[in-house]
Amino acid sequence: MEYSVQIMSPAAHILFWFVMVMTVASAALVVVAKKILHAAFALSICFLGVSGIYVFLHADFLAAVQLIVYVGGIIVLIMFAIMFSSHTQEAGGEGGRHYLALGAGAATALIVFTSVLMMVGKLNQPLAEQNNRAYEAYQHTVGITAADLAAEPQRLGLGHMLMGEYLLPFEVASILVLAALLGAVVIVRKETKG
Amino acid sequence: MNWSQLVELLPVGVVLAAALVVVFLQLVLPAKERYVLPMAAMAGCLLGLGALAQNYLSLNQFLKGGLPWFAALAQPSGHSPAILNGAFVIDGFGISIAAVALIAGALSVLCASHNDDDSALGKGEYYGLVLLAVAGMMLLGFSHDFLTLLISLEIMSVSTYILAGSERENVRSGESAMKYLVLGAFSSAFLMLGMAFVFGATGSLSLSPVFLLPNDPRNYLVMGGFGLILVGMLFKVGAVPFHFWVPDVYQGAPTGVTGLMAVGVKAAGFAMVARILLETFGAPVFRFQWTGLIAAAAVVTMALGNFIALRQSSVKRLLAYSGIAHTGYLLLAFLVQKNANAAMVEESLRAVSFYLVAYGLMTLGAFGVVSLTREDGRTLENLEDYNGLAKEHPALALCMAAFMLSLAGLPPFSGFFAKFMVFRSAIDNGFVLPAVLGILTSVASLYYYLRVVLRMYMPEEGSVAARCQYAWTSNLLIYASGLGSVLLGVAPHLMMGMK
Numbered sequence A: 001m002e003y004s005v006q007i008m009s010p011a012a013h014i015l016f017w018f019v020m021v022m023t024v025a026s027a028a029l030v031v032v033a034k035k036i037l038h039a040a041f042a043l044s045i046c047f048l049g050v051s052g053i054y055v056f057l058h059a060d061f062l063a064a065v066q067l068i069v070y071v072g073g074i075i076v077l078i079m080f081a082i083m084f085s086s087h088t089q090e091a092g093g094e095g096g097r098h099y100l101a102l103g104a105g106a107a108t109a110l111i112v113f114t115s116v117l118m119m120v121g122k123l124n125q126p127l128a129e130q131n132n133r134a135y136e137a138y139q140h141t142v143g144i145t146a147a148d149l150a151a152e153p154q155r156l157g158l159g160h161m162l163m164g165e166y167l168l169p170f171e172v173a174s175i176l177v178l179a180a181l182l183g184a185v186v187i188v189r190k191e192t193k194g
Numbered sequence B: 001m002n003w004s005q006l007v008e009l010l011p012v013g014v015v016l017a018a019a020l021v022v023v024f025l026q027l028v029l030p031a032k033e034r035y036v037l038p039m040a041a042m043a044g045c046l047l048g049l050g051a052l053a054q055n056y057l058s059l060n061q062f063l064k065g066g067l068p069w070f071a072a073l074a075q076p077s078g079h080s081p082a083i084l085n086g087a088f089v090i091d092g093f094g095i096s097i098a099a100v101a102l103i104a105g106a107l108s109v110l111c112a113s114h115n116d117d118d119s120a121l122g123k124g125e126y127y128g129l130v131l132l133a134v135a136g137m138m139l140l141g142f143s144h145d146f147l148t149l150l151i152s153l154e155i156m157s158v159s160t161y162i163l164a165g166s167e168r169e170n171v172r173s174g175e176s177a178m179k180y181l182v183l184g185a186f187s188s189a190f191l192m193l194g195m196a197f198v199f200g201a202t203g204s205l206s207l208s209p210v211f212l213l214p215n216d217p218r219n220y221l222v223m224g225g226f227g228l229i230l231v232g233m234l235f236k237v238g239a240v241p242f243h244f245w246v247p248d249v250y251q252g253a254p255t256g257v258t259g260l261m262a263v264g265v266k267a268a269g270f271a272m273v274a275r276i277l278l279e280t281f282g283a284p285v286f287r288f289q290w291t292g293l294i295a296a297a298a299v300v301t302m303a304l305g306n307f308i309a310l311r312q313s314s315v316k317r318l319l320a321y322s323g324i325a326h327t328g329y330l331l332l333a334f335l336v337q338k339n340a341n342a343a344m345v346e347e348s349l350r351a352v353s354f355y356l357v358a359y360g361l362m363t364l365g366a367f368g369v370v371s372l373t374r375e376d377g378r379t380l381e382n383l384e385d386y387n388g389l390a391k392e393h394p395a396l397a398l399c400m401a402a403f404m405l406s407l408a409g410l411p412p413f414s415g416f417f418a419k420f421m422v423f424r425s426a427i428d429n430g431f432v433l434p435a436v437l438g439i440l441t442s443v444a445s446l447y448y449y450l451r452v453v454l455r456m457y458m459p460e461e462g463s464v465a466a467r468c469q470y471a472w473t474s475n476l477l478i479y480a481s482g483l484g485s486v487l488l489g490v491a492p493h494l495m496m497g498m499k
Helices: A010-032 A036-056 A060-084 A096-142 A146-151 A153-165 A167-188 B003-028 B036-062 B069-074 B092-112 B124-142 B146-164 B171-202 B218-237 B245-252 B255-280 B284-309 B315-332 B342-370 B394-408 B414-428 B432-457 B472-490
Strands: none
Touching (some): A010 A036, A153 A167, A167 B124, A167 B146, B036 B124, B092 B255, B092 B472, B124 B146, B124 B255, B171 B218, B171 B245, B218 B284, B245 B255, B245 B315, B255 B315, B315 B432, B342 B414, B342 B472, B394 B414
């Protein structure tokens, strides 16, 4: 996998901007949608867009995982949750405060966006160089050949990371899942007396 | 990776095992025998403390001994080897955080153990979640890279979100859980984004110091990431501008859980603050930039927390605002001057760990008193409930008075010494003005703490003093924390290994 800065073809450029606009617009729609079902649909489009961003970052495997887990799993779960729950209190927001919150959110997003833009503009080149260096060093430590990596770059690298260097955090994450599971039991269980 | 080092994490393993055992027991035991659940949870905490003591001993041996028994607590970070590829570090500071978490867990089990099996608080899942939260806090205390730090933080947070809402028939409890969940997730997002920035700049997840040349363009990324991390951390410890969730969440949650949040979550949050501020961004070039911010946050937090607490009529809410104020005092300890040496950083870490232990004991004791039920079914939540408590329950009132005076920072109690260490650390480092403001707000805080004491000993006319009924477990909790507060006050060298 080449990590040097590549120049995109015009078609790719158009696709890139299409995905970006789609992601941001659908994310905004999630916030402003009046009906929760519409918000859920917009969220699924937003997840699709994020997966597209991963493709543009050469993280194909991550893009596939994003599709399977978020679009295929989480969104379906959300849809089911909406189906099963009651919709009686759905209509109407809180009026004035709604717009205030919207404005504050938009302002924060704008500030974060411009500051990220400024930072990234200052260091585009060094980061790409550094990634290349880190990648070479990593190949060396794990002991897989460049040919292996060329064939299956991400799955191999990720697998080695998760089952090697980051095995412990990976396992500790299962405790987090346990806590969430236990919490789900506490929240949904019927109150029994005696 | 050297897996035999996993032994060092035995205290966490013990607590996790206890959590599983408690949940399993809830499933298999008949309703009549469920009184063993709190006992099992308690045993888990005590065994965890035992395993932790083993960690002290081996650390002491590693440091070539010569330190008094408890003084290993005050050893600065970095003296003991990082384990498991630097994911965790078992040092004195981490051990002291883990000890606070275990004590908070044990006392909050005691606080809930008189609930009968009918209520959600008497069920096995409750104790299981308390133990999981404690395990998360301990892991957070030992974490030494961003990944384990984040996962531990989430283990702790997810468990406490649910614990806060576990009193399901109480609307306030649900509100508290909801607020805590939304704002907690929000602050975690800030933290994660900041970590991503720092990782992008350094290419490393480790908490070891960031070194970049002054003209390196990646400095912008690091500073942006640091700002986001700082926001996330101040959220978690409840410092002003990010304190809005504290009063509502503390008031709505069941009192045992509030105690756990006020002490354990705060200790774990400060472990994160200490590691990130003093180690990751501890280089003089960074320290120069954040000391001003922290000083401002500390002063505003102390002032606002104390002045709003003056007007509270609910003791639980009063303790919440007092918790905000104490966050401010703790932040003072992080004011380390630009060219400070390792010994001065060590001194301020000592102040932090002593403060957390002292604050933990007195706060848990005070919440223990608040959780007691009067004969008319109300808990001792409001100020008027304390009218004439001294007549009916002299020993209890004495303990409560001790907690209040200790929180205010009066001499014979641990609170005095804790504040003294913090102020001295700030003044030694040249931050005289924040320290003086801290002393002034501390004097002002005496007013609202004394109000509680006065109600107990000089009841308002026409008020009825009600008797409380309480289990021996609550007694144990209150007297143990009272004893601890006095002991640490008269003999602080027991823990600090003072010269």
